[in-house]
Amino acid sequence: MKKIIMTGGGTAGHVNPNLALMPKLRKLQYEIAYIGSKDGIERTIIEKEGIRYHAISSGKLRRYIDLKNITDPFKVVKGIFDALSVLRKEKPSIVFSKGGFVSVPVVIAASILKIPVLSHESDMTPGLANRISMRFCDKLLVTFPETLKHTGEKGILAGSIIREELFQGDSVKAMELTGFTGVKPVILVMGGSIGSVKINQAVRGILQRITGQFDVIHLCGKGNLDSRLDGAEGYRQFEYLRQEMKDVLAMSDLVVSRAGSNSIFEFLALRKPNLLIPLPLASSRGDQLQNAESFRSKGYSMVLKEEDLTSDTLLLSLNELYRKRDTYRNSMSLDKAVNGTDLAVELIEKYSKA
Structure with missing residues (x-):
């Protein structure tokens, strides 16, 4: 059985697209586990789905002055070591990241271990977490065509990941x-x-x-x-x-x-x-x-x-x-939007480590 680690958190918007992919991944015989923060909304959502959940240290990367900017980088570093431990234990074929600051240590750790990484950006311009992650992932899937000018050769227009249940x-x-x-x-x-x-x-x-x-x-x-x-x-x-x-x-x-x-x-x-x-x-x-x-x-x-x-x-x-x-x-x-869910699954299959 192939194994995928999914990550993303901070808001439901960083979790729901991962949930949308899970039914299709299960049909393809993927075992799914999740890495998120200890107290984020993603933990509540994922554990209700019965998915194995690994909590790691997570720090917020801010664009404004805050005393926590002194301590949070250390939390990110600890998160990288936490994620390394989880990934060595789980040995996934691929990591799929939906963004949010908890995803940054996971993507970096996967890159260190030479595990393929796909990230997805929902917004027109990549957020700070995905701008950092882009250096370490194999491809960054984007929703808007306008986003491609920010991603270089790593960008792929994938469209939005929509839950079939909707x-x-x-x-x-x-x-x-x-x-x-x-x-x-x-x-x-x-x-x-x-x-x-x-x-x-x-x-x-x-x-x-x-x-x-x-x-x-x-x-x-x-x-x-x-x-x-x-x-x-x-x-x-x-x-x-x-x-x-x-x-x-x-x-x-x-x-x-x-x-x-x-x-x-x-x-x-x-x-x-x-x-x-x-x-x-x-x-x-x-x-x-x-x-x-x-x-x-x-x-x-x-x-x-x-x-x-x-x-x-x-x-x-x-x-x-x-x-x-x-x-x-x-x-x-009249919209001719790309089916992001199907394309994301195709790319996961393509980049999964055999």
């Missing part, structure tokens, strides 16, 4: 989960795996006005539930959904979301009209702004900048998006 959603199951009847159109609001306080506040500030026309499913992030809204007519809130997500997406007519690459390509694949509220430069490196502008320019998404976000502007945008929903669906139906 196409198997059942809106009836989602109605059972939420108690909605299907009479009103449904808006799905999601602020990323950790939620967004500002989006949450904007939605709740106009809840009574929204629910007169729509039913609302609100994924508000861990610790962000508002018990005062439990049982509110036309409104259901959850911290996070995993298995039920495909069903909720199947039922949803509109989506309000951050502009993480994995999410927006899922909306594109499912032809879901969407309003993107990207993370601003003040709290990101600007990757979501680039993602959102790319989709806006192609007619796939409506964009509302966070600095312009209020309850009133959100309501106006939602009404406009609903009026133009068929226009957005038609634009998305």
Whole structure:
């Protein structure tokens, strides 16, 4: 049996594409193990899937001044030694990295041991972790054609890695989960795996006005539930959904979301009209702004900048998006995106060490 080590973490966006590859890899008789951080979201997600999990030391590499910049490089070095130990024990045929800072020690350790490494970059410009990893990996798979100008000869346009299960959603199951009847159109609001306080506040500030026309499913992030809204007519809130997500997406007519690459390509694949509220430069490196502008320019998404976000502007945008929903669906139906899932599996097969 061939063996693959997968890595990536920090957010669900660095984990879900790995999950999307696993069913196909199992069919090809790969044994799968995972390397992640000790306390990251990836540990919770992967262990729920029954995948063997190895925790290593991980330090964050920051672009700004912080006292932790003194200590975290030592954590990264320790992470390399931790990863070397795991890889020597597991003896994988290949390592597949989805990015995030925990992946850097794993990729470096694999390079030291001459284990083939493939990395995947979701955003238009590679993040710091993948810029470092690119020196040590065999190939960097990218989602946007524009990214190739940053990758040199190591870049391969692979497209987005989409979970096949998303196409198997059942809106009836989602109605059972939420108690909605299907009479009103449904808006799905999601602020990323950790939620967004500002989006949450904007939605709740106009809840009574929204629910007169729509039913609302609100994924508000861990610790962000508002018990005062439990049982509110036309409104259901959850911290996070995993298995039920495909069903909720199947039922949803509109989506309000951050502009993480994995999410927006899922909306594109499912032809879901969407309003993107990207993370601003003040709290990101600007990757979501680039993602959102790319989709806006192609007619796939409506964009509302966070600095312009209020309850009133959100309501106006939602009404406009609903009026133009068929226009957005038609634009998305013309997309000729590469099947990133199949190509990623083909490349894993190609580069796996015999």
